[in-house]
Amino acid sequence: MKITRGNALRGLRGYGAVAALLITLTGCLAGPAQYYEGTGVHDATAAEAAGAWESTQGTAMTLRPDGTATVTRLDGWDFDFDEGWRLSGRGAWSLSDTPDGQRLRLELTARTGVDRRADATRPPPDGGEPPTTYxxxxxxxxxxxxxxxxxxxxxxPDAGNTYVMTRRPSATAAP
Structure with a gap:
């Protein structure tokens, strides 16, 4: 076959299609958390979210109806979790709605304590202190x-690990 400009361009288009396919397939190999959009929940109210929440190893947070919050030993999210610090303090919270579901934003504005998990996989950047706000x-x-x-x-994100907070049982709740 004689190589002409037309044949060369068709060959390049073929390689481009293969490259696009490989890029798409590589993106599909990402873990569930990497491209997670949301739960589809749209009916939660701020009054329903307000209250005491807990997780493992003494993690707790209290979301007050006035939008203020207290946090006890809450780990960082995303890659910050690997640094192993756990923050305590005061802040604010709000509930928002997106097309993919609702999100709760919790902002620590006054840090009152820092703990460290023993299983941390990396130190804070530059050996620095954990954040004072988060x-x-x-x-x-x-x-x-x-x-x-x-x-x-x-x-x-490829691991799909989730950090779950559940409502703290009230002292008057039936067993």
């Missing part, structure tokens, strides 16, 4: 009983 974005979901659940993804 913001988390929780996805809002519902469990099988339609109760609110708050969560964020942490660590390597």
């Amino acid at each position: 913001a988390w974005r929780f996805h809002v979901d519902r469990d099988d009983r339609r109760r609110l659940v708050l969560f964020f993804h942490f660590g390597d």
Whole structure:
């Protein structure tokens, strides 16, 4: 076959199509958290989100109806989790709605304490201190009983790890 400009261009288009296919397939190999959009929940209210929440190893947060919050030993989200610090303090929270579902933003504005997890996989950048202010974005979901659940993804996005906060049982709740 004689190589002409037309044949060369068709060959390049063929390589371009193969490259585009490989890029698309590589993107599909990403973990579930990397491209997570939301839960599709749109019916949560601020009054429903207000209250005491907890997770593992003494993590807790209280979301007050006036939009203020307290946080106890809350880990960083996304890759910040790997640094192992756990923040305590005061701040503010708000509930927002996106086409993909609701999110709760929690902002720490006054740090009152720092703890460190023993299983941290990397030190803070430049050996520095954990942040004095910080913001988390929780996805809002519902469990099988339609109760609110708050969560964020942490660590390597390919792993799909979720950090779940559940409503703290009230002292008057039946067992």
